[in-house]
Amino acid sequence: MSKKVTPYKESELGKKEQVRQMFDTISGDYDGLNRVISFGIDLKWRKRMVKLLAAKKPQSLLDIATGTGDLAIAMTGTGAEKIIGLDISPGMLEVGKTKIKEKNLQDTIEMMVGDSENLPFEDQSFDAVTVGFGVRNFENLEKGLQEIHRVLKPGGTLMILETSVPTKTPFKQGYTIYCKCILPAIGKLFSKDRSAYTYLSESASVFPHGEAFNNILAKIGFIGIENKPQTFGAASIYVATK
Secondary structure (H helix, E strand, O other): OOOOOOOOOOOOOOHHHHHHHHHHHHHHHHHHHHHHHHOOHHHHHHHHHHHHHHOOOOOEEEEEOOOOOHHHHHHHHHOOOEEEEEEOOHHHHHHHHHHHHHOOOOOOEEEEEOOOOOOOOOOOOEEEEEEEOOHHHOOOHHHHHHHHHHHEEEEEEEEEEEEOOOOOOOHHHHHHHHHHHHHHHHHHHHOOOHHHHHHHHHHHHHOOOOHHHHHHHHHHOOEEEEEEEEHHHOEEEEEEEO
16 A cells, blocks of 8 residues: 655645645746756756657657646657646646747647646547656545556556655665755745745655555556666656556
């Protein structure tokens, strides 16, 4: 059974609404802070995803939890003719739309407000679905993955980039110190929502990663599941097929 990732603070609001509000609040700071927090390594991870998916030659692609559109923009490198970036946060999407317009990618990428657990698409709509640092924010992880499975075409590819926890010394200890001390401190210094980066570090630490997440994907019905650890296990790229 997968671990439950709790909201970042006690509230009558569900996790989904808290996450939406949180990302709306930090949307203007998100890209810059993301580069600082990851030391820019997240760009390299996305490039690896593009290289892996380009070999599949997808024509239609859905990027879930697209945020400000970094992964959707990168995925134009796969040659996909149509990319939809979906996110629950209008604030993040507005930042993404500006970036897409600046890159003149409006004909390829469409940004859309939507719920990952109730996708507004017909069955078997996409050749590929990607999620970058978003599945840990799903209120109901298995429901979200079931929706992804539903909208993928038979033989379609799911590719997820998500944080994980290194298992080897000294990387495990260093990762723990970074998540518990450094990441929240950066958030307090530079973010409008100080608790947001505490939530992000906590959600990363309790999210089922590696073999545990592989097992959840298999339970949903995905096959050919691969887990590709990145940068000493600080993140993983999961690849699976419908």
